[in-house]
């Protein structure tokens with residue numbers, strides 16, 4: 001789906017171990033990519049923290065390294081990327097319970113009626129994860145304090161139609177900068193994106209925002225291209241499995 005995955009360095013200076021993970025959904029195939037700050041390999045992020053939490057402070061702990069042969073049973077596509085890499089690290093929200101609040105504004109640069117339709121479609125997509133594992137509340141008017149927001153633009157880079165910008169550190173776990181969605185077809189900017197496509201793209205990016213990797217099956221909403229027609233049981237099972245394992249867990253073959 002997405003023609004190009006991109007990655008960009010985070011400007012945040014405090015934790016040199018921060019990673020920026022971006023996942024995109026578009027019309028062509030895409031790969032999610034992650035990139036460490038200069039000098040910090042992802043597998044060495046704990047050692048790269050320039051300002052680590054004082055020892056003994058909650059949140060600082062070393063995550064386990066698990067053998068995929070055992071840990072990857074009945075976990076959906078959580079380990080699918082081991083087909084192309086020799087080690088994966090699980091990155092998810094840490095020590096969180098309660099409701100994830102996402103501000104979903106209207107793309108006001110579009111026609112008013114269409115803008116409202118796309119806004120509602122995006123909100124539906126985000127709420128597809130409601131209760132999986134956290135309650136998800138979409139705030140359409142910006143009245144509540146949100147954990148992150150949806151940012152609209154007519155188009156994103158290349159053929160991408162969605163992007164999740166997230167950060168992860170060994171101290172704080174995963175956090176979300178924003179979910180970006182486009183309103184227009186990247187191959188034909190005269191055309192608005194279909195509401196159903198926007199809904200499924202929002203669901204895909206929300207999956208990344210909560211820590212999911214890409215699926216290797218076209219039937220799942222987390223497949224890199226927009227081939228799924230709805231959320232699948234595998235999508236939900238993978239999210240469940242992710243939150244059964246400790247944040248930062250490394251899986252090796």
Ligand SMILES: [Zn+2]
Pocket residue numbers: 022023024025032204208214223224
């Ligand atoms: Zn993706």
